[in-house]
Amino acid sequence: MSGFSRRGFIGLGAGAATIALAGCTGAGSAAPTAASSAAASVDGKGKTLRLFSYEDTTALPFVQSVAAKFDAKYGCTTTIDNLPGSGAAVYPDKLRTELLGGKGPDVWRIWGGSIGSPYAKAKQALDLAPYYAKYGWDSKINPSAIAGMTFNGVKAGVPTVVIGVGCWYNKTLFTKAGVMAPPKSYAELETANDKLVAAGITPLGTGGKFGWDIMRLFEYLLEHTAGPDLHDKLLVGSSSWDCPEVVAAFTLFKKWQDKKWVPEGALGLDPADIEPAYVQGKTAYAISGPWTESSAIQAAKADVAGFGVFALPTDKTPMRHSGWVEGLMVNAKSPNVDLAAAFVDFFVSVSSQAEMQNTSSAVNGAGADPAKFPLSAEWAKGPGQDPFYTIQDQAFPKLQADGYFAIQSEVLQGISTPQVAAKKMQDVIKSWVQS
Amino acid sequence: MSTTPALTRSQTVRRVKWRGGLVAWAFALPALVFYVWFLVAPAFQSLVFSFTDWDGLSPTYSLVGLKNYVLMLTDPIVHTAVRNNLVWTGVTITVPVIQGLLLAVLLNGHVYGKSLIRTIFYTPAVLPLVSVGSIWGWLYNPQYGAINEVLRAIGLGGLAQPWLGQDATALAAVIVPAIWLRTGFPMLLYLAALQGIPKELYEAATVDGANRWKQFWNITMPGLVQAHLIVVALSLIDSFKVFDLIYVMTYGGPGSTTQVIGTYMYANVFQYYRAGYGMALAVSITIVAIIVSIPYVRSQTRRDDR
Numbered sequence: 001m002s003g004f005s006r007r008g009f010i011g012l013g014a015g016a017a018t019i020a021l022a023g024c025t026g027a028g029s030a031a032p033t034a035a036s037s038a039a040a041s042v043d044g045k046g047k048t049l050r051l052f053s054y055e056d057t058t059a060l061p062f063v064q065s066v067a068a069k070f071d072a073k074y075g076c077t078t079t080i081d082n083l084p085g086s087g088a089a090v091y092p093d094k095l096r097t098e099l100l101g102g103k104g105p106d107v108w109r110i111w112g113g114s115i116g117s118p119y120a121k122a123k124q125a126l127d128l129a130p131y132y133a134k135y136g137w138d139s140k141i142n143p144s145a146i147a148g149m150t151f152n153g154v155k156a157g158v159p160t161v162v163i164g165v166g167c168w169y170n171k172t173l174f175t176k177a178g179v180m181a182p183p184k185s186y187a188e189l190e191t192a193n194d195k196l197v198a199a200g201i202t203p204l205g206t207g208g209k210f211g212w213d214i215m216r217l218f219e220y221l222l223e224h225t226a227g228p229d230l231h232d233k234l235l236v237g238s239s240s241w242d243c244p245e246v247v248a249a250f251t252l253f254k255k256w257q258d259k260k261w262v263p264e265g266a267l268g269l270d271p272a273d274i275e276p277a278y279v280q281g282k283t284a285y286a287i288s289g290p291w292t293e294s295s296a297i298q299a300a301k302a303d304v305a306g307f308g309v310f311a312l313p314t315d316k317t318p319m320r321h322s323g324w325v326e327g328l329m330v331n332a333k334s335p336n337v338d339l340a341a342a343f344v345d346f347f348v349s350v351s352s353q354a355e356m357q358n359t360s361s362a363v364n365g366a367g368a369d370p371a372k373f374p375l376s377a378e379w380a381k382g383p384g385q386d387p388f389y390t391i392q393d394q395a396f397p398k399l400q401a402d403g404y405f406a407i408q409s410e411v412l413q414g415i416s417t418p419q420v421a422a423k424k425m426q427d428v429i430k431s432w433v434q435s
Numbered sequence: 436m437s438t439t440p441a442l443t444r445s446q447t448v449r450r451v452k453w454r455g456g457l458v459a460w461a462f463a464l465p466a467l468v469f470y471v472w473f474l475v476a477p478a479f480q481s482l483v484f485s486f487t488d489w490d491g492l493s494p495t496y497s498l499v500g501l502k503n504y505v506l507m508l509t510d511p512i513v514h515t516a517v518r519n520n521l522v523w524t525g526v527t528i529t530v531p532v533i534q535g536l537l538l539a540v541l542l543n544g545h546v547y548g549k550s551l552i553r554t555i556f557y558t559p560a561v562l563p564l565v566s567v568g569s570i571w572g573w574l575y576n577p578q579y580g581a582i583n584e585v586l587r588a589i590g591l592g593g594l595a596q597p598w599l600g601q602d603a604t605a606l607a608a609v610i611v612p613a614i615w616l617r618t619g620f621p622m623l624l625y626l627a628a629l630q631g632i633p634k635e636l637y638e639a640a641t642v643d644g645a646n647r648w649k650q651f652w653n654i655t656m657p658g659l660v661q662a663h664l665i666v667v668a669l670s671l672i673d674s675f676k677v678f679d680l681i682y683v684m685t686y687g688g689p690g691s692t693t694q695v696i697g698t699y700m701y702a703n704v705f706q707y708y709r710a711g712y713g714m715a716l717a718v719s720i721t722i723v724a725i726i727v728s729i730p731y732v733r734s735q736t737r738r739d740d741r
Binding site: 092093096097099100118119121122123124202208209210211263264265266267268269270273282397398399402405406407408409410413415 | 490492
């Protein structure tokens with residue numbers, strides 16, 4: 001299923017620099033008067049709303065607090081169902097089941113791209129265009145992020161999060177291994193990996209149980225070997241995967257395992273277990289997003305000063321990292337769509353975003369608080385301003401993504417050579433494009 | 436004075452039987468309504484959807500005839516899943532049943548701490564499968580898991596493996612906890628059945644000079660025929676339903692190495708938005724499960740009739 005235009009991904013990634021910049025400028029942070037009056041016209045007394053989300057345990061209380069304030073303002077009752085920790089592998093299944101059961105949530109959080117697309121295509125998600133006009137979301141939220149929640153021209157979601165993934169590392173372990181500064185080139189990264197292994201430290205903590213975590217390594221390697229133009233073409237199937245650049249990326253991918261730069265048996269590891277290992281000192285770094293500062297570093301009560309973040313060096317111009325959009329959708333069958341839209345508006349206000357400590361907010365004027373989240377703020381001001389390529393499990397529908405994960409697995413186990421893997425990838429993508 | 440003609444005896448018997456039948460149906464009706472509403476109707480609905488291209492979310496779909504069933508024949512993941520189901524079924528019936536039988540025979544006599552041992556072996560059967568899967572996932576952790584740690588500690592570090600992270604060992608690694616879980620149930624059934632074998636038979640056999648081996652094959656095993664049927668049939672049905680452990684421990688991976696029909700069906704219906712195809716898989720596995728259950732159901736029905 002590919003309801004989301006494949007070419008839409010290129011535009012999404014290309015506008016990312018603007019997203020990050022706008023996120024720091026405060027432009028459009030003041031809610032338009034028209035929007036405020038529109039919100040005031042909604043009567044929520046005695047009504048109920050249900051939000052379905054996947055907040056981690058550190059973020060959930062903040063979301064609950066925002067919901068309570070919304071309830072106080074509108075006189076309604078908002079409940080929150082939460083399914084943390086499973087990532088995009090499980091959460092959409094439950095959402096889909098609830099929607100089919102006829103009692104779906106009024107508002108739900110979802111990833112953009114191919115994960116959110118089916119809900120728009122099936123018209124389970126409300127076309128929010130009238131509410132965009134009513135609340136002035138176009139001026140409050142960065143347009144490039146909105147593009148990530150727009151499916152075949154239908155604004156079926158309101159983006160709340162634009163996330164870029166970088167390399168979050170343990171400074172103590174880097175120093176112990178003699179890596180005195182973050183690598184500036186891919187060659188330096190390999191050298192750092194060798195030093196870490198020599199010091200008895202596993203460099204990258206990644207797990208392949210659901211496919212998507214270890215995918216972040218491969219897509220980085222592909223960006224390094226293919227460069228931005230070809231990478232984008234590969235993601236939309238307009239260029240063949242059976243090419244030297246893809247073979248080179250798979251070759252490097254295998255090299256990372258053979259040189260023990262990823263944990264032993266990485267394919268069987270659960271990302272939830274292995275990704276925070278850099279905080280525990282079991283691995284040197286993780287390819288992760290700014291949420292890791294609260295969910296891994298601060299949750300472990302570790303000193304933030306002991307950690308750092310840098311962009312994985314691609315040796316290409318422009319320098320890009322992997323990224324994606326997340327946002328809220330409104331149930332087209334909700335009996336309280338006006339109230340649900342008012343909730344979304346309340347949710348994407350700068351004050352709510354600040355209260356939720358959204359370190360990767362898509363809302364103009366909201367962003368990481370340097371006092372509370374110094375590393376996320378550092379990322380947002382630095383590498384976070386670089387453009388991003390669409391993370392591959394959002395670029396591909398799940399069926400193709402699973403086919404791709406199987407090929408990753410075969411390469412790491414030595415079942416498929418990089419050459420064979422490139423051909424197989426082309427078969428997977430070709431069938432998608434043809435369908 | 437009544438004008439109704441007197442009923443013959445056979446008419447009276449028929450009427451009583453008819454009324455008795457009605458009463459039975461009246462009592463069964465509420466349960467039947469639930470059964471039809473919640474099981475038969477959805478099953479029929481799934482059958483209908485298996486002939487469509489429904490994506491599982493959209494309000495519309497088209498009939499595609501047997502296309503989904505034909506597609507199954509050429510889908511390499513279905514082949515893998517069927518093979519895995521067969522391996523799973525074979526191993527998780529054979530090993531737990533044999534282990535359960537041996538344990539039951541051993542525990543049937545005067546054994547010190549018998550209740551404790553029974554409890555130890557049966558407890559895994561009552562644990563939630565998701566918890567079991569998570570626990571075993573940790574045991575199998577290649578770096579910090581207890582299994583590899585023990586192997587390293589006793590000098591067998593060379594045998595330490597990424598058990599769940601490689602095709603060669605992933606399925607076997609998931610089958611091990613399944614065996615652990617499923618040994619207790621046949622043990623209990625066999626223990627109950629062993630109580631029903633008259634002790635006099637063993638005493639007579641002993642007098643006739645039969646050793647324990649001969650007693651086992653000529654008295655115990657024939658005495659457990661009904662238990663064998665129940666244990667094997669229920670284990671067989673259980674095997675076709677495999678889902679939880681695979682889902683929790685490997686998610687069908689690495690790649691699709693440990694996919695079984697249940698997990699692949701789930702992936703198609705809930706993740707790939709190919710509900711029609713997923714339901715064709717569900718219908719197929721259901722038909723197979725029904726066919727293999729028929730001998731068990733018939734035996735139970737016959738016994739009830741007697």
